[in-house]
Amino acid sequence: MEIESSQLFSVLGHPQRLAVFRLLMRRYPDRVSAGDIAAALDLRGSTLSVYLSALRDAGLISQHRQGTSLLYAADVDAAGRLTSYLFEDCCRSRPDLCRPAAFNPREGRTMAHRKYNVLFICTGNSARSIMAETLLRDLAGDRFTAYSAGTRARSELNPNAVELLTSKGHDITPLRAKHIAEFQGPDAPVMDFVFTVCDRAANEDCPAWTGQPISAHWGQPDPVKVTGTEAEKRLAFQQTYGALHNRISLFVALPLDSLDRMALQAHVDDIGRQRATT
Structure with missing residues (x-):
């Protein structure tokens, strides 16, 4: 070695x-x-x-x-x-000599039974991440507090994303575009999970998150960039919504209180490999 x-x-x-x-x-x-x-x-x-x-x-x-x-x-x-x-x-296997972040005392233990904070990140926080935030809130809002943010947040939400969520019966009242800096200050909620849902956001070198959340990349193509007819654009948003719905459904079905952090990390990585379903 x-x-x-x-x-x-x-x-x-x-x-x-x-x-x-x-x-x-x-x-x-x-x-x-x-x-x-x-x-x-x-x-x-x-x-x-x-x-x-x-x-x-x-x-x-x-x-x-x-x-x-x-x-x-x-x-x-x-x-x-x-x-x-x-x-x-x-370090001679001595945590008192070297205690890097990777060797968290929580490692190997299951997560505490409580409500978990989850942050979804994309570039603009106008479409994919707000879909994910809304889906998690409506699928399992009793177990998770869902947030979303952008590395280069836009000033307003994408109208096609808003129209789709509304047509699916989701409440869009809590939604607004936010920069990730809002979740990195001393008073920000500590995240248990952080998921990037676009490749560009995952490519960016962001500061490490407080609390060592479990993170994964669940990249989705950007439906905002699709050109063509209005029907083709709507289909792109439907496909993104379906793919995120599939992944978040798998995520909320995980037995969090019986999985240690390594096993849970493996599961959320596997979810990132799932193919889209509409």
């Missing part, structure tokens, strides 16, 4: 290679194209190719072919081995 870990540290010691790895960790379990990575990090394709090769050779990421495209994903097992090495070897 000594040799392997030194190699991993060497690869991640380069700031831009580290940035690529961190982006893929934020997008996990997604497989991301090189073009999307380059655009998110403003890297030249040839430069990114060198970084991806180094990360892949070190076993930190995996490469998958889909048609003519190559997609990349973080290897979370490799990341786990690295943090385990730091704790078990360098």
Whole structure:
């Protein structure tokens, strides 16, 4: 492990290679194209190719072919081995010497039986995240307090999203566009779960959340960007609503009081892999 870990540290010691790895960790379990990575990090394709090769050779990421495209994903097992090495070897497994955030005292325990705070994030907080907030509130508002926010929040909600939610019988009165800064101050509610529902928001390097919430990426295509007839645009919003409904239904069905944090994290990651249903 000594040799392997030194190699991993060497690869991640380069700031831009580290940035690529961190982006893929934020997008996990997604497989991301090189073009999307380059655009998110403003890297030249040839430069990114060198970084991806180094990360892949070190076993930190995996490469998958889909048609003519190559997609990349973080290897979370490799990341786990690295943090385990730091704790078990360098810190001699003593939490009094090293107590990084990853080794929370709650790790391995089930979550307390109470009402949980859940935050959904997208870029504009005008469509996908407000759909998710509304769905969770109406599907299980007795067990969860739902919030939503945007990394670059718009000033108003998307009218097509509002029309769809209204047509489904949802109460849109509580909804408004909000920036994530509203949930990162000292007086903000502490989140138990944070889900990104758009790739662009997941690509952004946001500060760590207080309280170490369980997080996952449940990316959905942006229905706001769909062009065509009004019927085609409405269909895009219906498909997004259906996909989010499917994932949130699976989430609220999880037995939270009997799953430890590692098992729960695995479940919410699996939900992120679910295909859309309308």
